[in-house]
Amino acid sequence: MSERPRLTVLSGPSGVGKSTVVAHMRKAHPEVWLSVSATTRKPRPGERHGVQYWFTGDDEFDKLVANGELLEWAVFAGNRYGTPRGPVLERLERGEPVLLEIDLQGARQVRQSMPEAQLVFLAPPSWEELVRRLTGRGTEPQEVIEQRLAAARVELAAESEFDVTLVNTSVEQVAAELLALMNVV
Ligand SMILES: Nc1nc2c(ncn2[C@@H]2O[C@H](COP(=O)(O)OP(=O)(O)O)[C@@H](O)[C@H]2O)c(=O)[nH]1
Numbered sequence: 001m002s003e004r005p006r007l008t009v010l011s012g013p014s015g016v017g018k019s020t021v022v023a024h025m026r027k028a029h030p031e032v033w034l035s036v037s038a039t040t041r042k043p044r045p046g047e048r049h050g051v052q053y054w055f056t057g058d059d060e061f062d063k064l065v066a067n068g069e070l071l072e073w074a075v076f077a078g079n080r081y082g083t084p085r086g087p088v089l090e091r092l093e094r095g096e097p098v099l100l101e102i103d104l105q106g107a108r109q110v111r112q113s114m115p116e117a118q119l120v121f122l123a124p125p126s127w128e129e130l131v132r133r134l135t136g137r138g139t140e141p142q143e144v145i146e147q148r149l150a151a152a153r154v155e156l157a158a159e160s161e162f163d164v165t166l167v168n169t170s171v172e173q174v175a176a177e178l179l180a181l182m183n184v185v
């Protein structure tokens, strides 16, 4: 297996614990660079521009797309999300480990444009637990939760398209598995 860091994509249904796992991993290993996406979604309480996302208006997002500045982008639950291309390529050229936390449609686009990327799927221990986590997080109204659960069914059905599946039972364990996949430890 090559020891050279390569692009890693982490996908999985909303509420499975992607952000939690990545935050845990980066606390111990801040050298893992997480791409900050642009989105037209409104910030949740506590989210900051340039930290969790670049929060953009529709016109600004249109420009990013028109100027070819996004490596990939998709519509998820009524909002647009995309990965700024430049920062990802710069880090990869410097040999730094790069992580994208993006949805299934984005993962498919990366597979096409960068076939060397490794695609990791984060799965919930069960459907019931996924519903519990998404609802328990308390950040979305019921209507949005239902939209996200509909998307989750589609994402879970696509698990076999990924190179590896990690089941998020223990945050600590999954974070360690992800670090190992990225050749960080
Ligand atoms: N394709 C794509 N998906 C993204 C990007 N950024 C975030 N997402 C995905 O969009 C979905 C919704 O993200 P978000 O609104 O932050 O909700 P959360 O993941 O449930 O906390 C998740 O599946 C994210 O992984 C991006 O740049 N591109």
Ligand SMILES: Nc1ncnc2c1ncn2[C@@H]1O[C@H](COP(=O)(O)OP(=O)(O)O)[C@@H](O)[C@H]1O
Pocket (backbone or CB within 6 Å): 012, 013, 014, 015, 016, 017, 018, 019, 020, 021, 133, 134, 136, 137, 168, 169, 170, 171
């Ligand atoms: N392994 C786990 N066990 C129990 N709860 C978890 C676990 N991982 C994440 N959670 C909780 O599930 C909810 C959704 O996690 P989050 O990281 O926001 O998911 P995502 O980024 O995939 O949408 C949060 O309330 C989080 O604290």
